[in-house]
Amino acid sequence: IATVEPSKGKPPVTEHSVVNLDHGDPTLYVEFWRGTGDRATIVIPGWQTMSYFSDLVGFCWFVEPTFEREVRRLHRLVGNAVVDGYHLLVGTGSTQLFQAALYALSPAQDGSPMSVVSPAPYYSSYPSVTNFLNSALYRWDGDANFFGGDTCIELVCSPNNPDGAIRKPVIKSESRKTIHDFAYYWPQYTPITEAGDHDIMLFTVSKCTGHAGTRLGWALVKDVEVAQKMVKFMELNTIGVSKDSQLRAAKIIKVVCDGYELSPPSEANRLFHFGQRKMKERWSRLRATVAASDIFSLPNEISGYCNFVKENVTSNPPFAWLRCHKDGVEDFEGFLREHKILTRGGPKFGVDEKVVRVSMLDTDEAFNMFMNRVASLK
Amino acid sequence: IATVEPSKGKPPVTEHSVVNLDHGDPTLYVEFWRGTGDRATIVIPGWQTMSYFSDLVGFCWFVEPTFEREVRRLHRLVGNAVVDGYHLLVGTGSTQLFQAALYALSPAQDGSPMSVVSPAPYYSSYPSVTNFLNSALYRWDGDANFFGGDTCIELVCSPNNPDGAIRKPVIKSESRKTIHDFAYYWPQYTPITEAGDHDIMLFTVSKCTGHAGTRLGWALVKDVEVAQKMVKFMELNTIGVSKDSQLRAAKIIKVVCDGYELSPPSEANRLFHFGQRKMKERWSRLRATVAASDIFSLPNEISGYCNFVKENVTSNPPFAWLRCHKDGVEDFEGFLREHKILTRGGPKFGVDEKVVRVSMLDTDEAFNMFMNRVASLK
Known part of the structure; x- marks a missing residue:
């Protein structure tokens, strides 16, 4: 049985293309799921799941x-x-x-x-x-x-x-x-x-x-x-x-x-560990770049003891809440758009326009391009 | 790769159970799709369809x-x-x-x-x-x-x-x-x-x-x-x-x-012909039962030339709009419920309560049980 024709999603990022980090499109995780091979594949025969009803004896009839x-x-x-x-x-x-x-x-x-x-x-x-x-x-x-x-x-x-x-x-x-x-x-x-x-x-x-x-x-x-x-x-x-x-x-x-619960403790089996490593790597790079710049700032790092991984960890938020201190830049979203980086500006979140939200969840290609472009801004 | 665990849907109909024909649950079609074997099976790998976006160049970004x-x-x-x-x-x-x-x-x-x-x-x-x-x-x-x-x-x-x-x-x-x-x-x-x-x-x-x-x-x-x-x-x-x-x-x-377009013209390949035959059989039986009763009536049969099948056909509506003329029955939905048949009464459709909507799209077992019970009502 043939698998589905791949859904296109967003076009790949190239050196001259716009990097779209407006939405929190979580394509960072594709790499992990490619690594799971067939284990996460779903097969649904044509005659399955036809009824409206999932469970007439459960609390909610449409929950599987x-x-x-x-x-x-x-x-x-x-x-x-x-x-x-x-x-x-x-x-x-x-x-x-x-x-x-x-x-x-x-x-x-x-x-x-x-x-x-x-x-x-x-x-x-x-x-x-x-x-x-x-x-x-x-x-x-x-x-x-x-x-x-x-x-x-x-x-x-x-x-x-x-x-x-x-x-x-x-x-x-x-x-x-x-x-x-x-x-x-x-x-x-x-x-x-x-x-x-x-x-x-x-x-x-x-x-x-x-x-x-x-x-x-x-x-x-x-x-x-x-x-x-x-x-x-x-x-x-x-x-x-x-x-x-x-x-x-x-x-x-x-x-x-x-x-x-059932597999050897390798990162290929452990989604949250994969995600934590990827996010931590990205945040380290972004914080280093921001620290080296004179014009940007980020919220302070938060850390705490995580009951799940059983150690102290720093948080790696899904979005960077990036502020611009450059003179003359009033509309930071617009400024970044001129540099082919799409983000979401502060006013949509009820605050000023010198701050933007940047997705940290996109592909490596998109994140790398974003980092290169941000690092070049003075 | 294992296929999904079957979704339960509605419980099977038995001689003493309630027949639920309130909703238009289209389980009539399960038989056709079982007959298509693997041809209609879908296989989706774990890493597929992860992005929010389906098509950024089409009219609507979320249409596949x-x-x-x-x-x-x-x-x-x-x-x-x-x-x-x-x-x-x-x-x-x-x-x-x-x-x-x-x-x-x-x-x-x-x-x-x-x-x-x-x-x-x-x-x-x-x-x-x-x-x-x-x-x-x-x-x-x-x-x-x-x-x-x-x-x-x-x-x-x-x-x-x-x-x-x-x-x-x-x-x-x-x-x-x-x-x-x-x-x-x-x-x-x-x-x-x-x-x-x-x-x-x-x-x-x-x-x-x-x-x-x-x-x-x-x-x-x-x-x-x-x-x-x-x-x-x-x-x-x-x-x-x-x-x-x-x-x-x-x-x-x-x-x-x-x-x-691509298969031999057998009913196993032709959904609409399968559906038309099934619906026609059910309607023939229901109309015969109603004609033999003194207390029920249905809307008149409609027919016309169908450009698709290229012949005159009668319509086979998905619901029977069944009226009761029995003295003393004011709430027809309630009357049928006492006889373990769930339907939807006229007031929900903006009309009187001597008429109900009955799904014609359920399983053979449910339809047969419904026919037996209706035929016994005097």
């Missing part, structure tokens, strides 16, 4: 049981989230589950739209995804540090996109609800210091294993009524989630867990 | 080129829609594309929410999917036959879910926009009398090939700005669509087209 099993196994392996007592939902990426969570937590008790806030710099998609349908249930209310009310949903992204900071909620009110966006709470990016046990925790394979094109996320939800309302959102929005994606993600996650 | 190619080929084969000059978009089922279309066509020019209407009986999901986020862009405004305004989006489902009627728009105003829901405009259900050439046409693999669990639909869109706005919706709602689902659907549709 093998996917749920492997995800719970992964969290137990890594120790980044409590799974016992939690309901597991699947989504078309964590973006869809974010909207499901807003739907489940809204509106406020007085019937007015629920305020949705997050401290700046916040993930650039939060405002647009919250507001694009102009829902009367919820509305984006900006930087949580300047929020004057009590009742709200606070989005807690930790490590934070874009700047890698470790975050706790900043709103102290008792009527504040939270959604914890844990897309980057994996050992290759940050020390795993505790198992998250929050009300709603969102994860995605995109940033864990690198399979962004599979569009698969999951949520761990404590309260059964909130989880049921999120299921309702998923039914209305897309009548569940691709089974093919779930079965593929289950296989991928199984290979990750097997790599730690 | 092989999927687009096979879909256009399929429409040319069947003749049910014009594809030249149309933009093709993919969605997580046509339900998501329906919402993308509402977003793209709203709001009304005066800024008020766009009215969304369809003549009763209308698909039961239209009101809830339109209203669940309480959007200020659009709102469900009920039965199109009673709509008093001019500006609106009319949903034209043809053949119509639930009653199989062939439909044209009923609102005559020039400021009426349309979304054509063509989920069932395939030769197994209805004669293909013309190639649709409307502004927005929605299709889904669920009801064409039976792969509901793959959650894949597509839209053919004439106007480039409307298509771009639909792309924007897809970006915000789910950052594109599962590549795995797209590649699987591409393979499935390729096998359908190959079966007509």
Whole structure:
């Protein structure tokens, strides 16, 4: 049986091409998965997964049981989230589950739209995804540090996109609800210091294993009524989630867990160790280049004891939050674009335009080209 | 390489179990796909389809080129829609594309929410999917036959879910926009009398090939700005669509087209002929049973010349729209539920409760059990 014709993805980077580091396209991980050979290959016969239904006796009828099993196994392996007592939902990426969570937590008790806030710099998609349908249930209310009310949903992204900071909620009110966006709470990016046990925790394979094109996320939800309302959102929005994606993600996650639990401890078997090494190498190079420049700066390095690798490690955020101090450069995103580097500027994250977010997750070719070009800027 | 562990789907029907014909779960088609052996099997290596991006030079960055190619080929084969000059978009089922279309066509020019209407009986999901986020862009405004305004989006489902009627728009105003829901405009259900050439046409693999669990639909869109706005919706709602689902659907549709264009003309190769025979057999049995009863009735049979099979055929709708005339039965859905048959009652479609929608697309076992139970009702 022939394998699929390769999806093209982004065109390769060449000496004269634009380097696109605007999105966090996780193609860094392709190298690891090429190394797994057939072990992570999925085979789906034509007559499989045809029904709408995945599991009529489980909590959620559209969650594939093998996917749920492997995800719970992964969290137990890594120790980044409590799974016992939690309901597991699947989504078309964590973006869809974010909207499901807003739907489940809204509106406020007085019937007015629920305020949705997050401290700046916040993930650039939060405002647009919250507001694009102009829902009367919820509305984006900006930087949580300047929020004057009590009742709200606070989005807690930790490590934070874009700047890698470790975050706790900043709103102290008792009527504040939270959604914890844990897309980057994996050992290759940050020390795993505790198992998250929050009300709603969102994860995605995109940033864990690198399979962004599979569009698969999951949520761990404590309260059964909130989880049921999120299921309702998923039914209305897309009548569940691709089974093919779930079965593929289950296989991928199984290979990750097997790599730690059943295989010799080589990097070829250990995704997080591969990722940690790659990220650390890139961050060392970037920090050296920035230190040698007079015009750039980065957030300070964070380190801590990681319960997963059982040693002190420095964090290696998925994005570089790069600031420019060069006189005359007001629009840093525009300045880099002139030098054929696409990034995402501060204003999209609620801050000034002398800072940009740069993906650290792209191919070696793209990262090397980026480093060469940045090093040449004075 | 081991194939995936089978997804469970619905439990098998037994003599004493409930027969669930509430949803249009298209498991009728499993038999056909089992017969295709390995030809429709998909194999995806672990390192494939990892990027977010499918095609940065195409109209839509998240559409897989092989999927687009096979879909256009399929429409040319069947003749049910014009594809030249149309933009093709993919969605997580046509339900998501329906919402993308509402977003793209709203709001009304005066800024008020766009009215969304369809003549009763209308698909039961239209009101809830339109209203669940309480959007200020659009709102469900009920039965199109009673709509008093001019500006609106009319949903034209043809053949119509639930009653199989062939439909044209009923609102005559020039400021009426349309979304054509063509989920069932395939030769197994209805004669293909013309190639649709409307502004927005929605299709889904669920009801064409039976792969509901793959959650894949597509839209053919004439106007480039409307298509771009639909792309924007897809970006915000789910950052594109599962590549795995797209590649699987591409393979499935390729096998359908190959079966007509490259293979001997046996039913084992010809999906629509298989589907037409199965549906015709079921409808013959149901019509005979209803004719022999004193208490049931069905819509009249429709027939016409089908450009695809090149002969006169009767339509075989995906749902039976069954009416009960028995004295004392007010709630027909409830009456059938007492007899262990789950259906969907008229009020969900905007009409009275003496009529129900019954799926004709389930397994032989479920259909046979349904027939036995219906035949015993007096």
